[in-house]
Amino acid sequence: MPLPLTALVCGLVAGGITWAATPALDRLIGETTTWTTRGTHVLLGALGGLAAGLLDRGPGETIALAGTAVGLALAVTADLAVHRLPDRLTVPTATWILLCWLTLCLTGAPWPQLGRAVLAGLVLGAAFLLLCLLTPGGLGLGDAKLAAVLGLLLGWFGWLEVLAGVLGAFLLGGLFAVVLLLTRRAGRRTAVAFGPWLAAGAACSLAGAPLLLG
Known part of the structure; x- marks a missing residue:
C-alpha cells in the first residue's frame, strides 16, 4: 500500500476509534467538557494515526503506533480536561504496546x-x-x-x-x-x-x- 494511503487509513481508523470512545471518555472524566465536545481527542487520535503511517516503520510497528495514538489521545484529553491521567487509559495503552512488541518478537524481531x-x-x-x-x-x-x-x-x-x-x-x-x-x-x-x-x-x-x- 502506498505510504500516503497507509497514513490516511491509519488516521481515519484512529480518529474513528477515538470518536467512538467519546461517551466512555465523558463517563471516565465525570462530566462532558468542551475538550470532548470540540473533538479534541478525535483530532489528536487522527493526527497520531496519520503520523504513525507516515513514519513508515513497518506494518507491525505502524499498527502499534496507531493504536498507541488512540490511547494517548484519550489520556491527553482527560488530562487537559480535569488534570488526571486515569489508570483506565494508561494501563490498557501500556498493555497494547507490550502485546504488540511481544507479537513482533514472536514473529522474528x-x-x-x-x-x-x-x-x-x-x-x-x-x-x-x-x-x-x-x-x-x-x-x-x-x-x-x-x-x-x-x-x-x-x-x-x-x-x-x-x-x-x-x-x-x-x-x-x-x-x-x-x-x-x-x-x-x-x-x-x-x-x-x-x-x-x-x-x-x-x-x-x-x-x-x-x-x-x-
Missing part, C-alpha cells in the same frame, strides 16, 4: 529489543515517581505512569528516542509555561497538565530521531 523497552519503561516510571515525591504539587502519579508507558514505547526503538522524548517533553512544557507567565494567563502556582507534553515529546522523538541518525 530481536528479543533484546523487548527487554530494552521494558527496562526503559521501568526507568522512566521510577525516575518520574521520584520527581513526584521530591516535588509535591508538581508532577503527579499519573504523569509517572504515563512516562512509564512512553518509556515502554520509545525503548523499543532505542535509548536515543527515550532521551529525546524526555528532553522534548520538558522543553515543550517549559516553553509553554513561560508563555503563559509572560502573557499573564497563569501564575507561578497555576497547575499545568504535563501529560500532553509527555506525549508531544514522544511524538517529536519518533519523528526526529531518524533524522538525527541520518
Whole structure:
C-alpha cells in the first residue's frame, strides 16, 4: 500500500476509534467538557494515526503506533480536561504496546529489543515517581505512569528516542509555561497538565530521531 494511503487509513481508523470512545471518555472524566465536545481527542487520535503511517516503520510497528495514538489521545484529553491521567487509559495503552512488541518478537524481531523497552519503561516510571515525591504539587502519579508507558514505547526503538522524548517533553512544557507567565494567563502556582507534553515529546522523538541518525 502506498505510504500516503497507509497514513490516511491509519488516521481515519484512529480518529474513528477515538470518536467512538467519546461517551466512555465523558463517563471516565465525570462530566462532558468542551475538550470532548470540540473533538479534541478525535483530532489528536487522527493526527497520531496519520503520523504513525507516515513514519513508515513497518506494518507491525505502524499498527502499534496507531493504536498507541488512540490511547494517548484519550489520556491527553482527560488530562487537559480535569488534570488526571486515569489508570483506565494508561494501563490498557501500556498493555497494547507490550502485546504488540511481544507479537513482533514472536514473529522474528530481536528479543533484546523487548527487554530494552521494558527496562526503559521501568526507568522512566521510577525516575518520574521520584520527581513526584521530591516535588509535591508538581508532577503527579499519573504523569509517572504515563512516562512509564512512553518509556515502554520509545525503548523499543532505542535509548536515543527515550532521551529525546524526555528532553522534548520538558522543553515543550517549559516553553509553554513561560508563555503563559509572560502573557499573564497563569501564575507561578497555576497547575499545568504535563501529560500532553509527555506525549508531544514522544511524538517529536519518533519523528526526529531518524533524522538525527541520518
